[in-house]
Amino acid sequence: MVMDFLRPEIAALEQNGITRVALTRIGDPKVIALWFGEGDAVTDEFIRVAAKEALDAGDTFYTHTRGKQALRDALKRYLDALYGIDLDPDRITVPGATMLGITIAAQMALTTGDHAIIVGPVWPNIESTYQATGAEVTYVSQRRSEAGWQLDLDDIRAALRPRTRSLFVNSPCNPTGWVMPAEQQAELLELCRERNILLIADEVYHRNVYDCDVAPSFMTLARDDDPVIVVSGFSKAWAMTGWRVGWVVAPSRHAETWAILSECFNTGATVFVQQAAITALERGEETVARLRDQYARGREIVTEVLGRCPRVELTEPQGAFYAFPRVRGLTSSLAFVEGVLAEEDVGIAPGYTFGPGNEEHFRLCFAHSHEALREGLERIVRYIERHDNEFDSV
Ligand SMILES: Cc1ncc(COP(=O)(O)O)c(C=O)c1O
CATH class of the missing domain: 3.90.1150.10 (Aspartate Aminotransferase, domain 1)
Structure with missing residues (x-):
């Protein structure tokens, strides 16, 4: 054998x-x-042109492992304006695609013997990512009602264990389209604060909402010292799935850890793609x-x-x-x-x-x-x- x-x-x-x-x-x-x-x-063409121009200008070298400074600056301006906040720039990292942000975040918190909760129904890659850490995973499912899909936070409380170290929530949700209300986000955040559980908030569909401009977000709630990593990216709002670029907003005290892990996994997103990402942020509304x-x-x-x-x-x-x-x-x-x-x-x-x-x-x-x-x-x-x-x- x-x-x-x-x-x-x-x-x-x-x-x-x-x-x-x-x-x-x-x-x-x-x-x-x-x-x-x-x-x-x-x-869109103007985004493709930005990538081509960056290539032709020789943008083919290693760059900062947390992402080009100009991209992190553009992200700060975008997120500040979108959410009415004043983000500490040390909280922003561009490690590669959204999915890579989730992988690194899960690896930061979880190891064999730990327990994690995933709010379902959920995109299956998340389960694999969590399982690869060695943690045991419990699903807590949204329920379907006349009023749409809803999450009962008591179901989360009932699933908690002494070794619960991370909770994953994706809103707006793939596949149900559920959008977590702001009040419920505040309640969940409080729970994670009390238990020191890393909340990975996957907000890659933050602009794909139909009754407002942007979905309620942990970006407006989470303080720098909270156990929260918000993960997002360019794939869905700007139709850039193949470009493999996204960002995380994490506690600033972990900026160096993000640099180190980004180096281990991908050494940052493809460099000329980062230039196109800046263009998407600045001209893509x-x-x-x-x-x-x-x-x-x-x-x-x-x-x-x-x-x-x-x-x-x-x-x-x-x-x-x-x-x-x-x-x-x-x-x-x-x-x-x-x-x-x-x-x-x-x-x-x-x-x-x-x-x-x-x-x-x-x-x-x-x-x-x-x-x-x-x-x-x-x-x-x-x-x-x-x-x-x-x-x-x-
Ligand atoms: C819920 C969710 N999170 C993360 C991702 C990954 O996004 P990206 O392709 O930007 O890595 C997807 C992609 O479909 C998704 O549906």
């Missing part, structure tokens, strides 16, 4: 359900791909607004088409750009999305991969151009109607 060198925590990791399905047909032009968290339009309008219309199309299907229950998302509908009586979300892919050439993600209790659900991204989105939705409905007698009667 081959002696394997994998740590048990790493050996135990499983491919998530999104890629598990998508990798079978990725790049196939026949597929309407609504499985990933991005639209089908390329990043129209882009953010235009994309928001496009996604808002996408959300209407989802509600309209899925609303015609009695077997589907949809809670309207307040933020992010996903629908997470329930198909009443569904027994295998994986078999369902595989069937939709095979018979209708539409790519969606199975509910099971977003944490326990989601087997009747699937996720689709509505950031796509409207014609493709509508066609994809019509085909999903057609599939459900054709297979209606195969669902459990509920």
Whole structure:
């Protein structure tokens, strides 16, 4: 038998359900791909030009491991203006993509034997990231009600253990579109303060909200001495998923630790991409607004088409750009999305991969151009109607 060198925590990791399905047909032009968290339009030209100009100007060397000074300055101006705050610049780091910020934050706090709480339903990469630290993970799930998805903080309190060292919350939420209200954020922050639990607040969808300009944020609540790391990035608000650039706002006393860990993981984000990120911050408000309008219309199309299907229950998302509908009586979300892919050439993600209790659900991204989105939705409905007698009667 081959002696394997994998740590048990790493050996135990499983491919998530999104890629598990998508990798079978990725790049196939026949597929309407609504499985990933991005639209089908390329990043705006003025942002692409900024990257090209930086390259041509020779911006190809190592830079500060917490990110270019000019980018951190631009982030301070952006965040100060957006949230009406005066951020200590030592709190800002650009280690690479948003996902890398989450990975480093989790590694900072957790080790084998620790316990962590993840608010679900949740994007599956978060679970893998937490599990890779060696910590044991408990899901606390939002619940669906007439008023939409909601989180009961008593469920969090009930899940706490003496070794709970971190709590992960993503608002606006992928996949449910839940937006955590500011009062509840304040209450959760108080709990984390009392217990000295690292709160990782994933706010990568901070500008993808439909009833206001920006979602309620821990940025306006967390003090420098709080156990909070807010993680965000450029992927979703400016449609820059492939650029792999994001930022964290963390306690200033850890600035050097962020520099060290950033050096270990990626030695900062790609340098000419950082120049494009500055341009997005300084000139990208129209882009953010235009994309928001496009996604808002996408959300209407989802509600309209899925609303015609009695077997589907949809809670309207307040933020992010996903629908997470329930198909009443569904027994295998994986078999369902595989069937939709095979018979209708539409790519969606199975509910099971977003944490326990989601087997009747699937996720689709509505950031796509409207014609493709509508066609994809019509085909999903057609599939459900054709297979209606195969669902459990509920
Ligand atoms: C909840 C959540 N957090 C983090 C990320 C990662 O963002 P990035 O691609 O900027 O690393 C995503 C991407 O889909 C996400 O949905």
